[in-house]
Amino acid sequence: MTSPSTGPSTGPSTSAAAGRRGRPGYDRETVLRRAVELFNERGYDATSTADLARELGVSKSAIFHHVSSKEELLASALDEALTALDAAVDAAGDAPAATTGGTSATERLRATVAESVRILVDHLPAVTLLLRVRGNSPVEQAALERRRVIDEKLARLVRDAADEGTLRTDLSSELISRLVFGTVNSLVEWYRPDGTLSPDDLAAQVTALAFDGLSTRD
Amino acid sequence: MTSPSTGPSTGPSTSAAAGRRGRPGYDRETVLRRAVELFNERGYDATSTADLARELGVSKSAIFHHVSSKEELLASALDEALTALDAAVDAAGDAPAATTGGTSATERLRATVAESVRILVDHLPAVTLLLRVRGNSPVEQAALERRRVIDEKLARLVRDAADEGTLRTDLSSELISRLVFGTVNSLVEWYRPDGTLSPDDLAAQVTALAFDGLSTRD
Secondary structure (H helix, E strand, O other), rough: OOOOOOOOOOOOHHHHHHHHOOOOOHHHHHHHHHHHHHHHHOOOOOHHHHHHHHHHOOOOHHHHOOOOOOOHHHHHHHHHHHHHHHHHHHHHOOOOOOOHHOOOOOHHHHHHHHHHHHHHOOOHHHHHHHHHOOOOHHHHHHHHHHHHHHHHHHHHHHHHHOOOEEEEOOOOHHHHHHHHHHHHHHHOOOOOOOOOOHHHHHHHHHHHHHOOOOOOOO | OOOOOOOOOHHHHHHHHHHHHHHOOOOOOHHHHHHHHHHHHOOOOOOHHHHHHHOOOOOHHHHHHOOOOOHHHHHHHHHHHHHHHHHHHHHHHOOOEHHHHHHHHHHHHHHHHHHHHHHHHHHHHHHHHHHOOOOOHHHHHHHHHHHHHHHHHHHHHHHHHHHHHOOOOOOOHHHHHHHHHHHHHHHHHHOOOOOOOOOOHHHHHHHHHHOOOOOOOO
């Protein structure tokens, strides 16, 4: 449970007046951030707009000043996570190939694993929400479809690296892709940004473990 | 969504009569299995006993013939997953140490990773439910506490293996434990028992990737 708001708390009439002036108790960004925290704590389906209003200490109408529905908050958060992840994967895919003097597919895969860890950390609440989406509505189904496209790009990157002969061949590219990015995704279950491990260190260590394993090299 | 039941479907009066005879439309095991499927699909909090009764095509009283509450179904499923996982970790911990002619900690860690994959597959719905528990009730908090104890045993196994000098030392034992078992846990997101990969093959491949990494060895 998050502790009660310590920010500006406005009663219904004040916030409605503020809404008309375009300055309600919270800006859209704050409403979105707190909504995503609540969705992650209690589950999206179990959280009502009334719960969010209570948590923020404002009226429901103050929330509807910013968004038309609870689903719009979900859609915004999922879009934030998906846009960041998609950009990272595309950046890797758009890099010049080794055959034309650029980086190898294996180097690009390594960079993508590290970058996906950093994005997960930078957008932790939004990515956490994304990873819990089950397809219960058109908004969730659209997010799952965008995830599938990203997963396919990642799987292609793994296949390209395997074709270079630098990845072990006793595991399928599909399984490697699922396990490596499954490891990255599992970070949402325990990583907290206020811990001792910096995002860059975490990215380097996850990448090292994925590529080299936990055994000492002979 | 699961498709409608093809099993025995009894109307309220029939099942109530059957309940009095001790033979309702479904046995406890089936009610539990279908409940866990529904919880995983829709979320535990979002699933009511009425939803479950509708899904099974029986009255709520037919369900309460078997269990006193929805929470009892949750507790049963979590206990199934936790008991299996705990037994696997204890079996590894109880094995004779290498110093007394038994297996090394690294061998025991390897065996535990493989066994945890097999348990996840054997108890997939119950483990999936366990991994989604957020501590929203005393039953959930008790399950999280049992998970913590298991996680501590796993972390100790990783430390013991590190002490043998067979694990890389640039990553902390705690991080290794979280990443390796995070990888195992991520299987619930995509593994389906009807696929082409057998539980034993999956266990072997996850273990190989965790210990040796995805790069070809030099």
